[in-house]
Amino acid sequence: MTRKTHEADAIVVGGGPAGLLAALLLAQGGVATVLVAPPAPEDHRTTGLLAGSVAILERAGTWPDLLPVAAPMRAIRLIDDGGRRITGPEVVFRAAEIGRETFGHNIANRDLVAALAAAVAETPGLRRVTDTAAEIRIGVGGVTVRTGGGGTLRGRLVVGADGRNSAVRTAAGIGVRRWGYDQAALVTTLRHARGHDDISTEIHTAAGPFTLVPLGDRRSSLVWVTRPAEAQALAALDDDALARAIGRLAEPILGAVTLDGPRQIFPLSGLAARRLAMPRVALVGEAAHALPPIGAQGLNLGFRDAAAIAGVVAAAVRAGADPGAAAVTARYEAKRRGDVASRTAGVDLLNRSLLTDSAPALALRALALQAVKRVPPLRRLLMREGIAPGGI
Ligand SMILES: Cc1cc2nc3c(=O)[nH]c(=O)nc-3n(C[C@H](O)[C@H](O)[C@H](O)COP(=O)(O)OP(=O)(O)OC[C@H]3O[C@@H](n4cnc5c(N)ncnc54)[C@H](O)[C@@H]3O)c2cc1C
Structure with missing residues (x-):
């Protein structure tokens, strides 16, 4: 001191x-x-x-020091979890559509x-x-x-x-x-049987997004936003049980998953x-x-x-x-x-x-996702604005 x-x-x-x-x-x-x-x-x-x-x-x-430990994100996929009353279509944003190799990189x-x-x-x-x-x-x-x-x-x-x-x-x-959300994020790292193809996937559940972000070869980071009590209950599971719970959403995309890092909870x-x-x-x-x-x-x-x-x-x-x-x-x-x-x-x-x-709000959301999926100029605008205001 x-x-x-x-x-x-x-x-x-x-x-x-x-x-x-x-x-x-x-x-x-x-x-x-x-x-x-x-x-x-x-x-x-x-x-x-x-x-x-x-x-x-x-x-x-x-950046040269970070690049070797950074995983590229070449596409972002949004999926509505089937458990919702009204679901939107799956939407995939590809960086190539706006002339870029990647949207960015994921980094610890x-x-x-x-x-x-x-x-x-x-x-x-x-x-x-x-x-x-x-x-x-x-x-x-x-x-x-x-x-x-x-x-x-x-x-x-x-x-x-x-x-x-x-x-x-x-x-x-x-x-x-300040405002609260009745949500918490469970964070951990996964290893998985299938490759992620540099695609970041957000599965939209009724309790929040379940997001899998590439983190190297057959590794992804998980941010699972859910109700706080569920996040606590999940964090208390042993590794195998938690991997099974994660697998219910992640395995259709990444194949069998195992945990590859500690867990942390962040109240939102x-x-x-x-x-x-x-x-x-x-x-x-x-x-x-x-x-x-x-x-x-x-x-x-x-x-x-x-x-x-x-x-x-x-x-x-x-x-x-x-x-x-x-x-x-x-x-x-x-x-x-x-x-x-x-x-x-x-x-x-x-x-x-x-x-x-609310059914009208869910219908509006599904309609918006349809529009994003079917109208390429709208999708490109969202991609550019998502990266930075006014694009880069
Ligand atoms: C689960 C989760 C996932 C996220 N994922 C993403 C993502 O993918 N992309 C993205 O852009 N953002 C993401 N975020 C948001 C991102 O993590 C935060 O925006 C970021 O950590 C904030 O950084 P910061 O430096 O502003 O604050 P902090 O990381 O909170 O740093 C504040 C620092 O100030 C220090 N400090 C506090 N008081 C004092 C003091 N009196 N004197 C000196 N130092 C002090 C603390 O020790 C701390 O180191 C995520 C957030 C969460 C919760």
């Missing part, structure tokens, strides 16, 4: 993937940056990084965080303080962060990348809208900060927005936040301006507000459309 005082243009709080990337991009843009980040907690999830995020990592120079969160942390450690102008932010003071002319170990950091901008219960957001007095909820920024403060990643894991949007949105804050702050520093000034943080808010709001609303709607039992 250090008791020294550090001065920086930007202080990034939080060393999850969004915070590591924000700190890296800020420093690469010539912004003197301090990252306050304890070691990342254990995380057995994987992230479907869409092509827009891969492009950001390519520009940051970290621990590999992603390790590669970003290694890049952070090697980047000039970027100092990591392996500690928590214990106290954050936001003043008119700057920000002071006191660390748990007693160090003091002073900067002109603080970037809150400290997750759902963001201390930066609280210190800034930024309100938050939504969160939207009332603002993404204010003078001296910007929020990125789950400090600003949290979505259910459907359509692989959450961290992809967080990576676009990181790229946006780094872009506007680096431009301000190059122009000799104050990086925490109201004009700079307002520019960040303006750049990100539409994307964050539309993805939050879209993912919420999609998730709720699975949970409804």
Whole structure:
């Protein structure tokens, strides 16, 4: 622990993937940056990084380290589980239809965080303080962060990348809208008898999406969103019984499955900060927005936040301006507000459309899936927008 005082243009709080990337991009843009980040907690999830995020990592120079451990996603298949009252058709989105080899790549969160942390450690102008932010003071002319170990950091901008219960957001007095879902995600890794053909499959059950994402040769990650009590009951099964339960949905696609990793449960909820920024403060990643894991949007949105804050702050520093000034943080808010709001609303709607039992809503959903299946321009638009707003 250090008791020294550090001065920086930007202080990034939080060393999850969004915070590591924000700190890296800020420093690469010539912004003197301090990252306050304890070691990342254990995380057995994987992230479907869409092509827009891969492009950001390519520009940051970290993609060559990640490519060997990343699994390509060349197609995305949506299947309505037969147990519903009204089911839609199976829809397959192929990246080739929009002239791309892949929609993106699936990668273990621990590999992603390790590669970003290694890049952070090697980047000039970027100092990591392996500690928590214990106290954050936001003043008119700057920000002071006191660390748990007693160090003091002073900067002109603080970037809150400290997750759902963001201390930066609280210190800034930024309100938050939270909402619950009667759902939890059971996460694990599978080995399977048949190949996945680089296809990510979302089976839409009446309790949530059951998603199988490629993760190397005959391996896939599973995100099984279901009712919280069922998720707990599943997690309590022994390996063989859990593999059998998973197999009921997965085996028609992947053949016999066995477990190939630990299990974790994530209760699902939504969160939207009332603002993404204010003078001296910007929020990125789950400090600003949290979505259910459907359509692989959450961290992809967080990576676009990181790229946006780094872009506007680096431009301000190059122009000799104050990086925490109201004009700079307002520019960040303006750049990100539409994307964050539309993805939050879209993912919420999609998730709720699975949970409804209302016949008109189910019929509308089935009709929408028919349209997506039969109208190629609509399908192509959805694919491009799914990867990144305005495509890439
Ligand atoms: C089951 C599941 C599957 C998902 N799959 C996908 C997917 O396929 N694609 C996708 O795009 N998204 C996905 N997501 C969403 C994605 O996981 C999140 O968006 C992402 O983890 C958020 O990253 P973050 O860096 O913003 O926050 P976090 O990972 O929560 O990181 C916050 C960090 O801040 C640190 N911190 C907290 N307080 C302090 C403090 N006071 N001082 C210093 N540090 C602090 C914490 O230790 C933590 O390391 C999924 C989510 C779930 C639940």
